[in-house]
Amino acid sequence: MTAEGIILVxxxxxxxxxxxxxxxxxxGRNVVIVDISPEPLVNTQTILWPAPFDVASESAVVGGIADIEAAHGPITGLVNAAGVFGKMHRIERVRMDQWDREVNIDLRGTFLVARSVGVKMAERRHGAIVNVASVAGMTSGPIHAYTAAKAGVIQITQTLAAEWGRSGVRVNAVSPGFTRTVALEAGIDSGALNKKWLESPTAMNRLVEPIEVAQAIAWLLSPLSSGVTGINLPVDAGYIAGTTWAAYGGLPETSGA
Ligand SMILES: NC(=O)c1ccc[n+]([C@@H]2O[C@H](COP(=O)([O-])OP(=O)(O)OC[C@H]3O[C@@H](n4cnc5c(N)ncnc54)[C@H](O)[C@@H]3O)[C@@H](O)[C@H]2O)c1
Incomplete structure (x- = not known):
């Protein structure tokens, strides 16, 4: 148990x-990780909560947060990174059980964990929360439930920031662009995703690295961002900036001599 508190991811x-x-x-932060399929992070000082933790289950979240704080001390930082990707379909083929699954994990789960942790942070008058949204929540795409869920995450981030702003709790979001995780690379390898199509609309013509999203989250959790709450910070290699240029013939390869 630590006096300075823990960060829950x-x-x-x-x-x-x-x-x-x-x-x-x-x-040097004290980090506890939870996951529905818990696996330790080798060669790190992170602490694995060994029981499966389902963010979409209210009883599991409420009970799990109480048990984690009893075992490891107060949660002073929260990263809501659990999530599932959207199934890509024409609208006629959107299955409502898949809709419910994506919304339950990505939006409802984010709210459940943020509320369970944030209420206690507010009582202690100290804490920072970062929700992982997506550029998909800021744009449109054939991933109907996912875009709606991530737009909801951006919205609840503002609402929670206002809710707890006078209680010393900051709440922000990051919106990653296409990020080169193992899961994304598996999608590229299987042919379900096309790397060039993911990269070419971005200003920087590349995927985002997981560490680049992590750096933004770490900043939003740290005192370096003490005046920042309620924002949504895209970490997208310029996806939002670059994607509209197709209408004007596309992005320039390079500028200057
Ligand atoms: N990789 C990208 O390109 C990208 C882009 C934008 C946003 N995001 C978002 O970033 C977050 C992390 O995605 P990722 O790319 O690291 O995916 P990932 O699949 O590598 O990791 C997601 C983790 O969440 C866990 N998880 C899934 N459902 C859960 C549940 N019900 N309860 C608890 N844990 C659960 C998984 O077991 C997994 O370990 C997600 O919210 C995703 O929507 C990812």
């Missing part, structure tokens, strides 16, 4: 959550 066993937990531990 949901979805911490893989991808952006794992990169963030690893970075925060390297920065």
């Amino acid at each position: 949901t979805g911490g066993s893989r991808g952006i959550g794992a990169a963030t937990a690893t970075l925060l531990a390297e920065q």
Whole structure:
């Protein structure tokens, strides 16, 4: 148990959550990771909560947060990185059980964990929360439930920031662009995703690295961002900036001599 408190990272066993937990531990923070499929992060000082933790289950979240704080001390930082990707379909083929799954994990789960942790942070008048949204929540795409869920995450981030702003709790979001996680690379390898199509609309003509999202999250959790709450910070290699240029003939390859 630590006096300075812990940072809880949901979805911490893989991808952006794992990169963030690893970075925060390297920065000397006390990090506990939870996941629905818990696996330790080798060669890190992170602590694995060994029981499966389902962010979409209210009883599991409420009970799990109480048990984690009893075992490891107060949660002073929260990273809501657990999530599932959207299934890509024409609208006629959107299955409502898949819709419910994506909304339940990505939006409802983010709210459940943020509320369970944030209420206690507000009582203690100290804490920072970062929700992982997506550029998909700021644009449109054939991933109907996912875009709606991520737009909801951006919205609840503002609402929670206003809710707890006078209680010393900051709440922000990051919106990654296409990020080179193992899961994304598997999608590229299987042919479900096309790397060139993911890269070419971005200003920087590349994918985002998980560590780049982690750095933004670490900043939003740290006192360096003490005046920042309620924002959504895209970390997208310029996806939002570049994507509209197709209407004007596309992005320039390079500028200057
Ligand atoms: N990789 C990208 O390109 C990208 C882009 C934008 C946003 N995001 C978002 O970033 C977050 C992390 O995604 P990632 O790319 O690291 O994916 P990932 O699949 O590598 O990691 C997600 C983690 O969440 C866990 N998880 C899934 N459902 C859960 C549940 N119900 N309860 C607890 N844990 C659960 C998984 O087991 C996994 O460890 C997600 O919210 C995703 O939507 C990812």
